[in-house]
Amino acid sequence: MTLLDRGALPESIHMGEQQAVLKLYRQRRHITEAVAALEPYGVSSLVRERLVTILDEHDGRELYRFNPRLMATHLQLPEREMLGILVMGLKEGIFTLNWEIQCPICQSIDFRPKHLHDLQTLHTCPVCHSIHTTDADEQVRITFSLDERLRKLEPNTDDPDFRARMDRRYGVVSGHRMLTLQTFRDLFPRETLPPSESLQIRRVAILFTDLTGSTALYSRRGDARAFDLVRQHFNLLFQLVDENNGVVVKTIGDAVMGAFTNPADALQAAIAMHRKLAILNQDLALPPEDHLILKVGIDVGPCICVTLNDRPDYFGITVNTAARVQATSTGNAIAITDALVNDRSVADTLRDCTWQRRDLLLKGLDAPVMVHYIFPNAIDNSAQRVEPT
Ligand SMILES: [Zn+2]
Structure with a gap:
């Protein structure tokens, strides 16, 4: 990253390399600009700098449907503070939020719900087709992904084995935890369940x-x-x-x-x-x-x-x-x-x-x-x- 740090491109490097470096340079700049939007929320410059480095440089597998606790470990932040920053990032278009439902019968994960509004009282597993009540503590979990407009992640970043390992190591963050996060309520007052569902x-x-x-x-x-x-x-x-x-x-x-x-x-x-x-x-x-x-x-x-x-x-x-x-x-x-x-x-x-x-x-x-x-x-x-x- 030293080339990028200097902010200038040496003329001697090959055309192809130059374009690749330019692309990286633009990516870094986009991420830095996006993360700067967290300043008015009171996110410290140290945390913002570290976040930029993680989003720009880390293995894409850590940025796709990632466990918030993994990110909290990288940034050395308590879980509540980390979730707050991720929700602020969601508001600012840095991250997307995923509501995932793990089937209690076959353990496979339904990745379809994009919003709280997509959750229903009864959930049908897309793999084994069993129907179960949607349990916000045990089955609904939340993950975040880096918005693809900031960095295009490689195809191999969708790695279920890697995510399962991280979940075993850190434990998942339940959907219920998100519902009891004040920052989420404050910033997304319209994110609700459908009126007839529970x-x-x-x-x-x-x-x-x-x-x-x-x-x-x-x-x-x-x-x-x-x-x-x-x-x-x-x-x-x-x-x-x-x-x-x-x-x-x-x-x-x-x-x-x-x-x-x-x-x-x-x-x-x-x-x-x-x-x-x-x-x-x-x-x-x-x-x-x-x-x-x-x-x-x-x-x-x-x-x-x-x-x-x-x-x-x-x-x-x-x-x-x-x-x-x-x-x-x-x-x-x-x-x-x-x-x-x-x-x-x-x-x-x-x-x-x-x-x-x-x-x-x-x-x-x-x-x-x-x-x-x-x-x-x-x-x-x-x-x-x-x-x-
Ligand atoms: Zn199932």
């Missing part, structure tokens, strides 16, 4: 929050001032959901519904919400009666993902339980279900918490639910304890 979600952590005493806050402070506080609380919560690998599904009044593929992330987000909101209360020098205090509830389990009001949404008993459990929480506590407490991913986090539990019959649910009220140690919850029954 995806099966094997496991998702659903988090609900609500503000305690917001009605009183509005009457004391007046609508404009109260809403200003509520807005600041929203900004904080949105940021913490995103930072903890989750997505804001929607807001309902002062309430926020979030979804996380990893239950530990949901619990971490909830703890951070309480801590950061306590700091915000101090920073705003609010009198105690106007403190923004959260009620949070989390459940983990299966559900379905559908499109409602033009955006992806979740439905099912896990969603209902999370909402009901949240409603039983008093301020500063995190109400969680047995399913979350028993999830191995949260064991370390729970070790630092104190908690109480209650067996409750919740509205709309048939059987009693064991609800655990978590009090992260750094939160001053002396005035907000739940009375054990």
